[in-house]
Amino acid sequence: MSEMINNREHAVREQGRRQELLKQIIKELHEGKSVEEVKTRFEEAVGDVTVAEISAMEQALMEEEGIPVSEVQRLCSVHTAIFKGSIEEIHRSSKPEEQPGHPVHTFKLENREIERHVNFRLELHKDKFRREDSTDIVFKLVEDLNLLLDLDKHYSRKENLLFPYLEKYGIYGPTKVMWGVDDAIRAMIKKVKEKLLSYNGDRADKDILIIDLERVITEVNEMIFKEENILLPMALEKLTEDEWVKIAAESDEIGYCLTAPEQKWVPERVPLPYDEGTEVAENGQLPEGLIRFETGILTAAQLEAIMNHLPVDLTFIDEQDVVRYFSHGKERIFARTKAVIGRTVQNCHPPQSVHVVNELLADFKAGRKDAEDFWIPFKDKLVYIRYFAVRSAEGRYMGTLEFTQNIAPIQALEGQKRILS
Helix, strand or coil, X not given: CHHHHHHHHHHHHHHXXXXXXXXXXXXXXXXXXXXXXXXXXXXXXXCCCCHHHHHHXXXXXXXXXXXXXXXXXXXXXXXXXXXXXXXXXXXXXXXXXXXXXXXHHHHHHHHHHHHHHHHHHHHHHHHHHHHCCCHHHHHHXXXXXXXXXXXXXXXXXXXXXXXXXXXXXCCCHHHHHHHHHHHHHHHHHHHHHHXXXXXXXXXXXXXXXXXXXXXXXXXXXXXXXXXXXXXXXXXXHXXXXXXXXXXXXXXXXXXXXXXXXXXXXXXXXXXXXXXXXCCCCCCCCCCCXXXXXXXXXXXXXXXHHHHHHCCCXXXXXXXXXXXXXXXXXXXXXCCCCXXXXXXXXXXXXXXXXXXXXXXXXXXXXXXXXXXXEEEEEECCEEEEEEEEEEEXXXXXXXXXXXXXXXXXXXXXXXXXCCCCC
């Protein structure tokens, strides 16, 4: 324990030293030292720096050193050269959807390109077509519509990646309606393009083409409005961060419209605060007291607390029938004492019932059974006793888990409860 306390104090002192060094380096930059000169000193003196440290340093520069915000902002470009891009993480929005690479950010990024394309380029060429219908301007309009057909990727990502998640939350109507409008816009663009390709200078056809082009521009703009004011806000309310991560990961396969995300979106995750100043080693070796599972990492204390808070009693015997563990909840049904640890399960049962235990274990070990259930009245309880054969991923018998629960309160449940009380 004393070693842990000493380590913590050392970590705090080291953090303070690094903060001072960072402030000193930035002040030297402010006073005119070259980036290369400071960068070398920075790397030699501090090494890797965390986002939190840079953020704290900037705050200290403003509050303790009196450097104005505008000056700190001016130094940001210099910071970037030194901190190898980490500064971008500091100044990025705290809203995930506003961070490059998040699917919503990408949808909006594409929408800005689509807006530029239809409201400037296509609009400009349409107006020129109204004044003159030369082959050159017709070709440019065809070219514009070809580029606009890239919308298919934008719409396909909505329909095939985003809509399924909304439907998972029971949102069907808006997705069906929007999918129908997407298809109509796709068809409209193709149809106008075909008309342009067969255009022969007929005045009536020209008037219709102008109306069609205006309709394409209007429909595309209205879809952008619907996406950004209805669809995406609704999706942000419903989808979890992990679901957005999956959408982002699968987006490359469909592709992007007129642009592409600037970078892969990596959502911020809370570091593993198992103990102050302690971090999981990169080589996978965990500090003492931590237990790595396939789906997470816990301290031994957390694990024991979890087991003791389960509303059931657990007992585990190993493949040699030796009792290795039992949970110690507040309301154990059948008493257990630490004296049973290390004894065979046969010695923990009355002689008249040992044959039942042995028969069950023999079935588990032979693979004839994986589970067995019993239920008995006991005092004011109805005790549900379950036994499970515990096997490795390869199927090797590792032991038996006894799971005991008072199910009388569960059996007494009636009706439903949907709100907290």
